[in-house]
Amino acid sequence: MTDEATPDPEGADAASGDEVIAAESTGPMAFGCPLVASADGQLVIHPGRDEWLLVASAILADGFRMCIDVTAVDFLTFQGRRELPAGINAERYELVASFINHERRERIRARVQISADDATIGSLTNLYPGADYLEREVFDMFGINFEGHPDLSRILMPENWEGHPLRKDFATGAIPVQFKGTN
Amino acid sequence: MAVTDAEPQAPVDNTPVIEHNMATDAATELHLGQVDLLPRNHAVMRMSEVQMAEMADAPLDDENDQTMLMNMGPSHPSTHGVLRLMLEMDGETVVRSKPVVGYLHTGMEKTGEELTYLQGPTNVTRMDYAAPFFNELAFSLAVEKLIGLEIPERATWIRMLMSEMNRISSHLLFMATNGMDLGAVSMMIYGWREREEVLRFFELVTGLRMNHNYIRPGGVAADLPDGWRDSVGRLLDILPPRLEEYDILMTGQPIWRERLQGVGVMGADEAIALSTTGPVLRSAGVPWDLRRDMPYLAYDDVEFDVVVGTYGDAFDRYAIRLNEIRESMRIVHQILDKMPKGDYRATDTKVTPPPRARIDESMEALIHHFKIFTEGFKVPEGEVYAAVESPRGELGCYIVSDGGPKPYRMHIRGPSFINLQTLPHMMSQGLIADAVAVISSVDPIMGEVDR
Numbered sequence: 001m002t003d004e005a006t007p008d009p010e011g012a013d014a015a016s017g018d019e020v021i022a023a024e025s026t027g028p029m030a031f032g033c034p035l036v037a038s039a040d041g042q043l044v045i046h047p048g049r050d051e052w053l054l055v056a057s058a059i060l061a062d063g064f065r066m067c068i069d070v071t072a073v074d075f076l077t078f079q080g081r082r083e084l085p086a087g088i089n090a091e092r093y094e095l096v097a098s099f100i101n102h103e104r105r106e107r108i109r110a111r112v113q114i115s116a117d118d119a120t121i122g123s124l125t126n127l128y129p130g131a132d133y134l135e136r137e138v139f140d141m142f143g144i145n146f147e148g149h150p151d152l153s154r155i156l157m158p159e160n161w162e163g164h165p166l167r168k169d170f171a172t173g174a175i176p177v178q179f180k181g182t183n
Numbered sequence: 184m185a186v187t188d189a190e191p192q193a194p195v196d197n198t199p200v201i202e203h204n205m206a207t208d209a210a211t212e213l214h215l216g217q218v219d220l221l222p223r224n225h226a227v228m229r230m231s232e233v234q235m236a237e238m239a240d241a242p243l244d245d246e247n248d249q250t251m252l253m254n255m256g257p258s259h260p261s262t263h264g265v266l267r268l269m270l271e272m273d274g275e276t277v278v279r280s281k282p283v284v285g286y287l288h289t290g291m292e293k294t295g296e297e298l299t300y301l302q303g304p305t306n307v308t309r310m311d312y313a314a315p316f317f318n319e320l321a322f323s324l325a326v327e328k329l330i331g332l333e334i335p336e337r338a339t340w341i342r343m344l345m346s347e348m349n350r351i352s353s354h355l356l357f358m359a360t361n362g363m364d365l366g367a368v369s370m371m372i373y374g375w376r377e378r379e380e381v382l383r384f385f386e387l388v389t390g391l392r393m394n395h396n397y398i399r400p401g402g403v404a405a406d407l408p409d410g411w412r413d414s415v416g417r418l419l420d421i422l423p424p425r426l427e428e429y430d431i432l433m434t435g436q437p438i439w440r441e442r443l444q445g446v447g448v449m450g451a452d453e454a455i456a457l458s459t460t461g462p463v464l465r466s467a468g469v470p471w472d473l474r475r476d477m478p479y480l481a482y483d484d485v486e487f488d489v490v491v492g493t494y495g496d497a498f499d500r501y502a503i504r505l506n507e508i509r510e511s512m513r514i515v516h517q518i519l520d521k522m523p524k525g526d527y528r529a530t531d532t533k534v535t536p537p538p539r540a541r542i543d544e545s546m547e548a549l550i551h552h553f554k555i556f557t558e559g560f561k562v563p564e565g566e567v568y569a570a571v572e573s574p575r576g577e578l579g580c581y582i583v584s585d586g587g588p589k590p591y592r593m594h595i596r597g598p599s600f601i602n603l604q605t606l607p608h609m610m611s612q613g614l615i616a617d618a619v620a621v622i623s624s625v626d627p628i629m630g631e632v633d634r
Contacts, residue, residue, distance in 0.1 A: 038565070038568075066456075066458055068460075069579055071581055096594075107568075128458065129604075130459070132604055133603070133604050134601065137600075141292075154285075156284065156288040156634075157285065165290055172297060
């Protein structure tokens with residue numbers, strides 16, 4: 001990682017750790033993943049789902065000791081219009097995780113594509129225990145499974161709830177409510 | 184200000200004392216994190232409600248029948264709303280615990296996808312209802328980053344003024360509830376009394392005591408009213424002697440210290456691993472404050488200290504908040520001196536409604552006004568994350584836009600929600616009476632936890 005907020009191919013590659021070898025690519029890379037700068041000036045990497053934990057451990061080893069946020073987006077009705085770096089295929093779900101390096105005062109954000117057929121990804125909890133609740137929330141709201149999460153259960157919705165509210169095909173106001181005195 | 188051993192007020196230290204003792208080698212090693220941090224500290228009770236129900240029918244295991252499962256809440260006075268705790272007790276000692284949340288869940292992130300960017304602040308302001316301005320601020324900053332909109336200087340400073348006043352009122356509320364939880368019931372009345380003074384100022388400026396919808400994308404809803412300086416000045420006169428009273432009533436008082444010191448201790452490594460932010464993180468000795476470390480608004484232009492603790496206990500968290508009120512007052516003093524003149528919102532007619540007078544004389548102004556309030560303004564495609572330092576920690580807003588007038592996805596990173604994860608960790612092996620002190624010291628706002 002570099003100190004500048006702009007992608008720097010060489011600096012990013014050099015700091016990405018020896019073990020995670022960057023694949024040959026035209027664009028800038030960090031932690032072996034395509035790197036872009038977002039509208040908010042933050043660095044955004046696009047790891048593949050299968051190497052997610054490997055990338056996350058490299059991020060941790062690089063001094064990003066805090067996982068500040070984990071969330072997801074359902075791109076069901078917004079497919080194909082996203083700007084993704086070359087080589088990354090858009091899938092229905094996208095896991096978005098942010099990390100902070102306190103010493104360098106840096107943030108990095110990872111966006112991982114997760115297909116609808118197999119909505120499963122490795123859990124960060126072994127590396128970042130603080131991802132516990134956040135991953136449970138994503139599981140609850142999007143139905144994405146986190147392999148290796150010690151307690152993957154609903155957190156905000158009731159245990160017996162059916163469906164995942166923040167999915168785009170979960171309509172708002174779809175539950176009929178029976179009030180007293182009505183037929 | 185009372186000077187104590189645990190006085191956590193430290194001057195600004197620009198070199199965070201974060202030990203780099205883990206994850207230095209073997210990037211491929213998956214388990215290099217704090218893999219057993221929570222189990223090691225008996226801080227995890229991995230049990231769902233369904234499993235609990237099954238256990239009710241389970242045969243008694245005489246050999247290990249030493250512990251008792253107990254529910255605390257959801258409506259317990261000390262849980263500040265509706266927080267339920269499952270406690271595994273060995274006598275009066277908490278062995279393991281698990282917070283159960285969701286009782287206030289109303290799907291606000293889903294609601295946020297149905298509201299335009301102009302309506303958005305009305306929704307998010309209801310999350311952390313003790314610090315509503317910060318919700319609006321995080322949301323507005325995110326939207327403005329997506330649009331690439333520069334807001335006028337005065338709007339920035341008004342936002343800062345309201346933020347810091349809100350930090351004061353939120354911490355005063357903490358003083359009240361913390362006192363109440365620990366038996367200093369008169370403190371509850373004092374805290375609410377002082378907070379009411381601050382809310383009166385909010386009412387003067389925004390028209391509402393809470394849920395203001397004052398900070399909006401593009402600036403703020405209205406300029407500061409006449410007499411705002413007097414109102415702020417009066418507050419700044421009232422508060423310092425009252426805070427001195429708090430010191431007499433609580434800080435230096437032996438019962439208070441006995442009750443809080445050494446309770447709910449958490450080290451810096453655990454605090455970082457558990458993703459805590461705000462006073463909970465700072466109490467563990469990590470000098471991290473977004474206002475200083477990743478400045479937003481105009482925090483670069485004001486001087487203040489980041490208050491840091493040493494022991495990571497409930498007393499440190501109390502003392503940090505008390506002194507943050509003083510630091511906020513220091514910032515407000517500087518804002519009074521430096522408040523610039525000018526517009527209170529951007530003049531981009533596509534984003535902010537035109538002034539009322541323009542509507543009478545300009546056809547375009549009427550059209551813009553109509554467009555903004557019926558279909559809202561469009562925001563370019565993209566994704567953005569904006570974070571502010573709320574009284575509880577990092578309040579982040581993640582927005583994905585599909586180019587339409589409503590967010591495609593709006594996510595709020597609520598500090599209370601993540602800080603709540605520390606409860607099992609801090610309560611473990613403590614007394615049940617201390618559990619109340621621990622919950623109180625984290626200061627969770629359940630509206631933000633459940634969203």
